[in-house]
Amino acid sequence: MKEQIYMLVKLQGIETEAGNIKSILNGAQKKLETLDAGLMEFEKTVEEQESIIEGLKKKYRDYESDARISLDREKKTQAKLRSVKTNREYQSLLKEIEEEKAKNSEIEEKMIECLDRMDETEKIIAMTKDEYLQLSHSVMNEKEIIKQESEQGRIKLSKLDKDREKISCMIDPELLKKYLMIKKQNPEGLAVVPVKDALCHGCNVNLPPQLYNELFLGDSLKFCPNCQRIIYLKES
Numbered sequence: 079m080k081e082q083i084y085m086l087v088k089l090q091g092i093e094t095e096a097g098n099i100k101s102i103l104n105g106a107q108k109k110l111e112t113l114d115a116g117l118m119e120f121e122k123t124v125e126e127q128e129s130i131i132e133g134l135k136k137k138y139r140d141y142e143s144d145a146r147i148s149l150d151r152e153k154k155t156q157a158k159l160r161s162v163k164t165n166r167e168y169q170s171l172l173k174e175i176e177e178e179k180a181k182n183s184e185i186e187e188k189m190i191e192c193l194d195r196m197d198e199t200e201k202i203i204a205m206t207k208d209e210y211l212q213l214s215h216s217v218m219n220e221k222e223i224i225k226q227e228s229e230q231g232r233i234k235l236s237k238l239d240k241d242r243e244k245i246s247c248m249i250d251p252e253l254l255k256k257y258l259m260i261k262k263q264n265p266e267g268l269a270v271v272p273v274k275d276a277l278c279h280g281c282n283v284n285l286p287p288q289l290y291n292e293l294f295l296g297d298s299l300k301f302c303p304n305c306q307r308i309i310y311l312k313e314s
Contacts (some may be wrong), residue, residue: 079297079298079299080296080310082094082162082249082250082253083270083296083299083308083310085245085248086249086253086257086269086270086308087248087270087310088245089242089245089246089249089257090257090268090269090270092203092238092242092245093242093261094241095238096235096238096242097276099231099234099235099238100235102227102231103228103231103232103235106224106228106231107228109224110221110224112113113217113220113221114217116213116217117210117213117214117217120209120210120213121210122202123206124206124207124210127199127203127206128203128281130199131187131196131199131200134192134195134196134199135196137192138186138189138192138193138196141188141189142184142187142189145182145185145189148178148181148182148185149178149182151174151178152175152182153177155171155174155175155178155297156171156175157159158171159171159172163259165293175277177257198281230295253299256299256308257269257270257308260306260307261303263306264305264307267280267307268280268311269307269308270307270308270309271302271305271307271308271309271310272309272311272312273285273293273302273309273311273312274311274312276290278302278304278305278307278309279312280302280305280307280309281302281304281305281307283302283304283305285302285303285309286303290302292310293309293310294311294313296310296311
């Protein structure tokens with residue numbers, strides 16, 4: 079029975095190590111996704127800013143068109159001044175000219191504002207692209223390290239799976255069945271735990287003296303009466 083318990087402990091050690099590697103691999107995958115998400119955020123920012131610039135360019139072209147139309151109207155109105163016959167007509171045309179000039183001035187201010195905003199946005203894009211370039215180099219290096227470590231982890235995991243299969247074949251089927259059942263009941267814990275100085279290391283509860291003494295014989299399978307795990311005597 080001692081040999082069988084030893085095999086169970088070894089099997090549990092393999093499964094624990096394999097579980098740790100799987101957690102690391104899952105964490106590595108999440109880290110890769112986080113790194114990609116960081117790059118995508120920069121790409122999204124650049125796209126948004128470029129969209130803003132396109133909108134500003136369209137506005138600028140519209141203002142240019144409005145300015146040409148307004149200037150053309152102003153010139154035509156000024157031409158009419160030469161042929162007016164009454165003071166009333168003259169004053170009316172002067173008012174129209176002033177209105178067009180005011181409109182033109184307003185349009186020019188909006189055009190300048192557009193140019194200023196385009197300049198600011200282009201600076202943001204240039205800065206974002208520079209940061210993106212630096213981050214992409216850093217991410218590329220980090221991803222390479224993660225991929226190498228993950229590959230080593232997968233190789234190790236493959237070996238552990240073979241070791242697990244090999245040792246499982248050396249354990250009594252009924253004992254293995256009990257082990258798996260207890261493990262299922264304790265998914266985050268252990269199915270086989272050591273006992274030292276009458277203390278169960280699975281639940282930290284003292285064993286009854288008789289049960290503790292029986293452990294020294296090692297002739298049968300024993301369970302902790304508190305946590306129901308398989309117990310074995312831990313040698314000093």
